[in-house]
Amino acid sequence: MSHYSRISTNRTVLLNRWYAYRSRRQPSATGFVSQPEPRTIGSFARGRQLVSGNLLFAGYLLESETTGLWEVDAPDQAFDAERHGFAWLDDLVAVGDLAARKKAQTWLWGWIEAHGDGGGIGWTADLTGRRVIRWINHALFLLAGQDKQASDAFYASLSRQTWFLSHRWQGAIPGLPRFEALTGLIYAGLALEGREELAEPAIKALSQECESQIDAQGGLLTRNPEELLEVFTLLTWASAALIESGRRVAPAHQNAIERIAPALRNLRHTDGGLARFHGGGRGMEGRIDHALAAGPKSRAKPKGLAMGYARLYARRTSVIVDAALPPTGTASYNAHASTLAFELTSGRRPLVVNCGSGETFGLEWRRAGRATPSHSTLCLAGHSMARLASPHKVSNREALIEGPTRVPIEVEEQTHETKIEMAHDGYEAAFGLTHARTLELSDDGRSLTGDDMLLALDEAAQQRFDRTKRTTGATGIGYDLRFHLHPDVDARLDMGGSAVSLALKSGEIWVFRHGGGANLRLEPSFYLEKGRLKPRASQQIILSGYAIEYATRVRWVLSKAQDTAVAVRDINRDEPESFD
Template structure:
């Protein structure tokens, strides 16, 4: 527990006490919930099948028919057995298999073999893993994903099915419904709660049943959307990927209301309308999303699908104070900055310690990046990617501005939650005819080192220069003199070369355009880094690093400016 403060321990103890109290309440309620669940009848018939707008690949149907299941970066050959009998390749693989989102590839194949294969695999699951248990298949988010997949892919599952299978399938849907309702009544929180409510609301529209069931699920969902989608359109987790995932589910839900001849609730429509321009805020010139708070590889086909439903083609937000993000934009240059506090604890499982970090793109090419989040099969790398050192910002004494449960030795109880982080982040923005300027100051280093980190960014309106200043303001009389590093992680496609006696670095983009990084007072180093968000997996890259000491170098000036193209 090195580096964990007394206040951190108090926060962890309080969090564990709250968890214990909630668990005691759940134990008390469980018998009552079980009795209530016995009274609920499983849905008898499906009336509509919502559209799954995720992209599909019919060629994958042949791989699945041949027994190859590739999920979460792992490929498992079933060798003629049911995949639900196999030892999972990883927890992420098991979740993806039991989520059944891959059924859309079988439907896209549109062959009799694919339809029979889909029904056989669903039957295998219902027989071998269809009862609630402690495996990944019965985690609430996985159950919600499976329920949505069963509803949207019901035409391929049920085509040609006999009455016995139809009844077994509907009973499976009923078990999922009862499971999710029980978890919600027991206090399910975080991203899993919203996923469960979306699945239940969609089931209420698709299945024949009492109208009050559909009305209740809609009311619970709209209440949760009001709490979790912020006024500027961001999600409370502050993770750009969550926006994509939610829209991929909310857009078909909106269509399902129309298919049943019902008016979608205003809260749903308003949430979608707010989320679209927020999603555009994160887009770089190459179409990928900024790597903040758990964002990894951008899947361009999914992003394009979501944005195609943006009826008003809203412009990107530039100022998102509720979500804590800022966008500075000029011709051919975009700067995106994290200017917010960490998310609430229940939504911090994937959040990063990147306050005051920024990314920059020039035209269709990324220049400054954060390291991004690797896939779920790399847990150690995922923890490393969450640290401040993996972001383009200042770090004191190689210590992150946020502390995580793993650092406090509490990951067994708190998972990946944040224990503490900046609770005061001041943001000022100023736009005039010549520049767009942003100042972000946070207290993530105050309790341990006695300093406030303040960063100022100024993007010139012609898009040819970004000026920056990092300041360390002491909050106590005699702080210790600590080392710090201002890091600028550079995209793998950019070549770097130290120039001007080590006080500048020449950055050559893939297009041949040249940008010069300068730090006039302190020498500049080029160090190794890693980029986790490459579509083909992690890639080595470089970072520009400016080293100093808190008392000797309390202000670091730097700039990126466009250089003249080298003459041939």
């Protein structure tokens, strides 16, 4: 008798209690659940697209109305990994009708038949953990109307994957992949008969990962806000599973949740989306609200920075700034050269953004998205403040190296405004210049004032600056101060070309002005958004000039027009999700 056939595949009392906990109501006599489960976090729009046969994974769209998911040839490894992770199951459950259930059942048992033997790209620790979580979460939805043979195949496969996780979770990369693997193992250990002994080691290992991977600010080494949200979601799910099964949540586990929650609140804009830094996106619609609602109720603010980010907030205006060094080591494989870059959101409308991660659009877009010119900060002589190393021999990932080594920062809350002063030395080695930036947000949220300086701080830096000027044969070193705009912002030059008028869909009007000494222009830009097939066209404001002296200063202000009301009732609906 094989190892797998000895594992019981029957439901246990614990499993029944677990499913009852996960569902608001019992299935009807026909076996169907009339509403999505309360912890369903999928996208209804994406679920409808899947039901209609449109497979959008990792930036690729394939049509498969009649064939299954596994008969389609994957265009690349990222597409293959995404479908093997079964996160799409959340989207089908969000739809929850008969057609969505049939599609989910066909694809799940198709995976068991084609890939359930334990080999291939789907059998990595993180993808297996992600898959096991979905199978257990949505078991009622999946098993409704299935016969004993199908049910036995489901539990046998789940048992096989649990055994695999128990032996291979250590192979997952520390960070989000390992949290996925351990959470999946905890879920399965609590749910499967005869596998209870696997839960305790996984619980201890998860506690250790919380201590080593979550810092005092509640952040991750990767400094990716969206990744932090995913880790937080996994930890709250694991906590809920432990409490429901009558087990204690380890102090390190609970403390990690309590540290992450305020950090996430600091990384959220006024529209509910996350700041887009270091490979992270805005997060799935409603995911952060759902996760925070399940976490600790305390709204204590983190002291100082949150995962290396500073947040200025007044009324309905939020400004989030990358105010720390870029990640290093393996954590830098998704890092961006974005130190001192900022994003600004007014109410429900993003205004100033960073271009974002281009990972789903191919290697060249991914590299472009990581460069300094793709962020709302200063770029010197067309160079990034850090560079990409040669691809790693095994992972084929490019680390971000030779970036800034110092980022001094000071936050000051004054009577009528909040001010942040910061600097980085990313251009000092090559040009002898330090970039210093001051941002001041007025207490009514109607004005953000910026002061950017390029400084040669000591004699050695001044000599390097002079030598660079002589080498280039120019009178100065060119700089570009960039402000990337969200695609929904309607921008045009105003006041004879000395200002830029910015119209939001809410009806608000913002105006960008500068103090002179630089050339102002509008140029095309791009917005790299996950879930779309191609980059979105946008615009950017650029202030350009030359650093000639040892100190160069550029002042600017972004403020609401005087005729823009203090409170705007934003009733314009966003456009529906699209493949465009």
